[in-house]
Amino acid sequence: MHFHTAHKLTLMAHSVTAYQALGQLVARAKAVPRVELSQRYTEGFMTALGTIATTRRHTNVLQHMAGYFKTLLDDASRTELSATIEDYRLGLIPLVVPITLLRHHVRHRHVSYLARQVYLEPHPKELMLRNHV
Numbered sequence: 445m446h447f448h449t450a451h452k453l454t455l456m457a458h459s460v461t462a463y464q465a466l467g468q469l470v471a472r473a474k475a476v477p478r479v480e481l482s483q484r485y486t487e488g489f490m491t492a493l494g495t496i497a498t499t500r501r502h503t504n505v506l507q508h509m510a511g512y513f514k515t516l517l518d519d520a521s522r523t524e525l526s527a528t529i530e531d532y533r534l535g536l537i538p539l540v541v542p543i544t545l546l547r548h549h550v551r552h553r554h555v556s557y558l559a560r561q562v563y564l565e566p567h568p569k570e571l572m573l574r575n576h577v
Contacts, residue, residue, distance in 0.1 A: 445470055448485075453563035455492050457505045462492030503533040506542050509558060516553045525549070 448470045455463035466488050473481055506529045513522065528542045543564060550558045558564065 445473070450560050451489075451562050453505050453509065453561045454566060455489070456508070457497040457501050457563065459492045459495045460501075460504075462488060462495065466492070499533060499535065502539055503529060505563065506532065506546070509546050509561075512555050512558055513549055513553065516555070517549065521549070 448466060452463065455466065466485060469476070469481070469485055469488065476484070510522075510525050510529060513525065517525065525542070525545055528537070528545050531537045532539060532542045546558070547564050549555070550564065
């Protein structure tokens, strides 16, 4: 359950349907033998990651995350975050820009649920995998 929760946004960026199906599997975990559960979850997880995370899906995830700050940020900060997400959606900036801004707000506003999301830092920075438009 903790693994699934930590990877929620990553899964959503690839396939909301797969995220929901895996969530249903996790919810029924006690009724499924552990080996079968592990096998089915792993297969579903890898299949989900095989679906390309499009700009549209990333934008949906970014907007979902921005919703956590609805009452935590002042108007100017919310406007900046929204504009940054829109600039990403339009292809004007790379994904790393809104994610960096979101990480900043997560740290400063102590949003623990988002801080535990793998989506914010899924791989080593040195790979620079999110630095393209």
